[in-house]
Amino acid sequence: MDRITEDKNVHPGMQHGGWRGFVADWSSDRRAFRDVSWGKAMMWIFLLSDTFVFSCFLISYMTVRMSTVVPWPNPSEVFALTIGGTPLPLILIAIMTFVLISSSGTMAMAVNFAQRREGARSAYLMLATAALGATFVGMQAFEWSKLIHEGVRPWGNPWGAPQFGSTFFMITGFHGTHVSFGVIFMIIVARKVLRGDYERGRRGFFTSRRGNYESVEIIGLYWHFVDLVWVFIFAFFYLW
């Protein structure tokens, strides 16, 4: 006990960010992530692992696309929609991108209001985020049914390399699942905020721990990550 108080006084480096803080954080025999709660640290580590999962999908997509002797279907044409007589390339995907970015914007503001302890505003912004997320999943369902109707299957499609279907369903399906789970958890957290759980320290039904507004920040990290993954899918699968 004495040592800990002493350490705090003796090493001013521990109070700093930058390289001195970095070395101090990792070298002493104590928690490395100062100022970061376990919940937030664990969400970051989960997101790191999820990064590797999505990377494996995208790298395997790269591998099959680079090694096939059959031409790859042109995504610009495959995902084109005809609106009012004019065929627009990739238009649905562009709209989906804007919807997901907007949901990230509302989420960032929800986190900001949660940090100011303005529960109601935070909750409504989270519900807006969930609504945008659900819209995204709905548009993805539309896209899937359109492609399935046109004959795209995991083992083949009318336009070229058969691997197109398997990578498409795998990557967008896994991402869509992430969005769907995000929507569900978002609604749960928004309900807790609206009910005032984090003001009164009400115990949760699953862990029986008292929650706090940090839950909003943690679900926010997850949500922004889902948006982040879409940035990479959009670039590599749809635009490349």
Place this chain on the structure above:
Amino acid sequence: MAQTRASKEQGHSIKLYLVTWILLFVLSACSYLVDYFQLQSELRWSLILLLMFLKAGLIVAVFMHMAWEHLTLIYAVLLPPLVLFVFVGIMVHESGYTLATRQISFALGQ
């Protein structure tokens, strides 16, 4: 400690998020235009990658608050994915080999 941190974060105004949001919209519009105008080969690929990394950077730095975290967390999260470049390198090599064997095999009619 938690108190100082919380008050530090409350300092962010909504304006910061709105500006980031608009920037992300503009960058996404740009990446869509890359496809709309059917830019090809090196120009297309470099623009796609540039816009992708700009968008990813904005999301991680501002929306996920990484810019205000300690270096300890930043490096713990951002350094490990760098090994993915090694994985990409290995698989590019592997794809080249697979493609070559396929082409030889199909050329010989087997």
